[in-house]
């Protein structure tokens with residue numbers, strides 16, 4: 001792999017020197033290549049347009065939810081999916097057209113549902129019976145009609161890490177199909193005058209590398225609707241398209257997934273004599289994952305002869321929990337000279353008080369010294385989004401880069417931000 005560099009041999013992002021970014025904004029620093037984000041969004045849209053089928057590409061904001069990314073999604077005229085009042089609030093504050101939002105989640109609160117209805121969220125993807133009842137009450141009281149989809153748990157196991165697989169029957173998400181709960185939900189929803197049931201949704205999991213699960217899922221949703229004597233307007237097959245983190249990952253082009261789903265649903269529409277349903281997909285990771293990277297400053301090291309060399313950087317599990325949570329692998333490069341020859345094998349650890357605080361389990365790197373900048377690649381999805389203040393470390397700043405320019409889109413958290421909600425304790429002995 002050859003990494004993009006400038007005349008100083010420094011790693012670049014869309015033409016911008018990462019060493020300069022680290023100097024300007026400090027580290028750890030999450031950096032996004034917005035040109036690449038737009039390219040991926042457009043590539044997804046183009047597949048459907050070439051096939052001339054009605055579609056919605058809905059960016060799954062959980063992968064990275066900030067005002068700036070919702071603004072890019074709006075500029076590219078794609079939809080977005082939110083999963084909490086907080087994500088919805090962020091999208092609203094970004095002036096994202098709420099009609100283009102869908103709202104997923106397995107335990108939306110009454111207040112969140114009211115917020116969604118009041119703000120004109122286009123589609124609520126109803127997950128369970130309580131939600132169906134709450135939404136029925138809220139829409140009746142406000143005398144509005146709300147578009148909904150029903151989320152089904154399809155009983156399809158995706159071959160991915162157990163914790164990010166959601167389609168299997170033993171899952172907290174969606175109405176169970178096998179036991180008839182999905183049909184019961186359909187019977188309730190279709191009769192409700194304030195709910196406009198537009199279609200079905202099922203998401204089988206994340207970081208998936210073959211199309212068969214998506215084909216099965218699309219076919220199952222169509223067959224299910226047909227078996228209920230119903231022609232759905234929308235079939236939403238979720239997200240989950242796998243990306244490359246390391247050489248172990250061999251992702252398919254986004255077109256393969258979309259093509260497979262389109263082909264199956266075209267066949268089903270012909271078989272059932274339906275108008276072609278709108279095909280919705282909800283990619284998160286594949287849109288922002290490869291476009292993001294995190295810059296860190298090299299600090300201490302510990303070499304244990306015959307055992308392992310640890311290289312510590314100034315971030316860690318607080319800005320990327322995925323290695324600790326899923327044993328996820330990443331690739332790291334020395335940003336000062338990414339194409340230099342490797343000289344040693346190291347484990348890149350963070351600065352958190354946990355043995356599991358690892359960013360890269362094993363990496364070949366050139367010799368490094370304190371103060372060098374390392375970049376961990378492909379951290380754009382579920383990195384900053386899952387960041388925490390563990391050990392009271394502030395969360396990094398986020399910078400967007402496009403056409404040689406750069407801009408902070410999330411400021412670095414400060415110590416003061418972190419204690420801003422703390423109160424002095426006044427009840428105990430003085």
Ligand SMILES: Cc1ncc(COP(=O)(O)O)c(C=O)c1O
Nearest residue numbers: 060203206239240282283284285
């Ligand atoms: C309902 C739903 N849609 C979309 C996504 C996005 O998945 P990914 O980021 O893997 O594309 C998820 C997360 O797995 C999800 O739960």
Ligand SMILES: N[C@@H](CCCC[NH3+])C(=O)O
Nearest residue numbers: 062164206207322381382
């Ligand atoms: N957060 C997970 C994926 C879960 C997706 C949400 N349904 C990850 O980092 O891979």
